[in-house]
Amino acid sequence: MSGLPLPLRKLTEHFASLPGIGKKTAQRLAFYLLDMPEEQAKSFADSILEAKKAIHNCKVCQNFTDKEICDICASPDRTDKIICVVEDPKDVQAFERLQEYKGQYHVLHGLISPLDGVGPEHIKIKELLQRLQTTEVDEVIMATNPTIEGEATAMYISRLLKPLQIRVSRLAFGIPVGGELEYADNVTLNKALENRMTM
Incomplete structure (x- = not known):
């Protein structure tokens, strides 16, 4: 230059x-x-x-908003019974494009990564726990990416939620629709096998 x-x-x-x-x-x-x-x-x-x-974080779900509470949290058409936990606001947009999910979200704004000096206290886990103590929730969906950090964060949060007796589920990962088995890497193939469903 x-x-x-x-x-x-x-x-x-x-x-x-x-x-x-x-x-x-x-x-x-x-x-x-x-x-x-x-x-x-x-x-x-x-x-x-x-x-x-x-732009700041929604006081309920931590997603980006220009209001006190974001439009998703304020919507009467969404159920409070299911919370989908994602890494960042871009992930919320990915789910919203589907126009299928009608629950709420919780944005962590990062993942636990000890190598990068990011511990549980650096992301929005405390806010999730506070929210679950004041809202009656049936299920928390862990929708972090299938990376080492994403898996570690999902496991850490699921252990914290165990005493609350809330169902914790994980997004299924595996072979994409239209994909071919011969091109799948070992991790993807293994996840597909683990997440198989009864037909």
Whole structure:
């Protein structure tokens, strides 16, 4: 990036720091932004600052919202009896795209990862436990990713919930629909075998 003026280099570096953005894409975005009319660029910058100021965690489920309680928690069409525990707000959006799940969510904002210095106290587990003491819940669905950290977090929370006598379930993982067995890795194949269902 040598040869670029310092402000353009800084802008490119900011874009490159975003997840999934490489150096070439970052540079393209920076140049695109410079080609924008000033009013449009100002509107873009203002929307970033506005989102940073206005968005916070829902006091019930910890999902992002600009209100005290998010629209999902406030909806009379959702049941309080089932809570789906996810890693971050993007996971809520994935479930909402299905338009099938009618329960509530709880967003952890991370996973337990001792190697990265992230313990149970760094994510929203305490808030989940407080919520379960004030709400009558039949089932908690652990919907963390099937990674080492996701599995460890799901196991940790399920152990904490055992004394509360709430049913704890885990999302089934395995062969995707349309997938072929010969291309499945060992972990996926093993999970598919473990999660088999009676027909």
